[in-house]
């Protein structure tokens with residue numbers, strides 16, 4: 001009960017305009033907990049499901065409607081081994097979206113991205129650059145866990161990729177930070193090595209793509225933690241630089 005009340009206060013505070021500036025601006029009017037009703041309206045929220053208050057903010061709105069459309073997806077074989085479809089979580093109006101590879105065991109169990117050890121590291125790295133999880137949006141290329149955490153298959157990526165692209169279309173971030181090879185290749189649409197492109201932003205359509213190492217890689221190889229921290233430092237510098245997106249060709253024609 002204590003936990004639920006804390007969660008209610010947290011959500012109510014956001015609704016009332018408290019908390020971080022990003023949260024105030026972006027979440028106002030989108031989250032409407034009813035006082036006295038200890039439940040969140042967001043279908044994927046663990047609080048609503050009677051489990052726990054959410055760690056971040058899963059906001060309602062266009063993303064919520066889109067989640068309703070895809071939540072029972074059975075387009076590929078992963079639908080039959082998943083526990084939960086892991087749609088994504090965070091701020092629907094985030095300036096930056098992080099894209100990982102696929103849910104792991106804990107993500108599959110809880111229905112939230114990056115909740116295991118890699119998620120803890122991601123939260124820590126975000127904190128180092130002054131961001132909280134509720135300031136950003138986090139999703140994966142695949143919404144369902146591959147068995148034994150095997151690599152995603154090309155056909156699975158092909159079938160699931162439109163969901164990620166639609167999420168980005170709704171969120172309209174300025175920066176999409178891809179974590180590791182699979183996410184980077186999926187968003188850039190070409191075969192590149194993360195080692196050669198990490199820390200180098202490039203404009204793809206309506207956002208910048210900023211590839212960085214995947215936190216899970218740093219958990220497996222201790223010597224990668226420092227390069228990963230460097231990636232986050234560069235990401236912060238790029239965020240702060242305020243570099244603007246170039247108009248797309250069709251926009252230039254209108255000028």
Ligand code: SF4
Pocket residue numbers: 073074075076077078079085142143144156159160
């Ligand atoms: S991985 Fe993607 S395409 Fe495959 S079942 Fe899950 S949501 Fe559908």
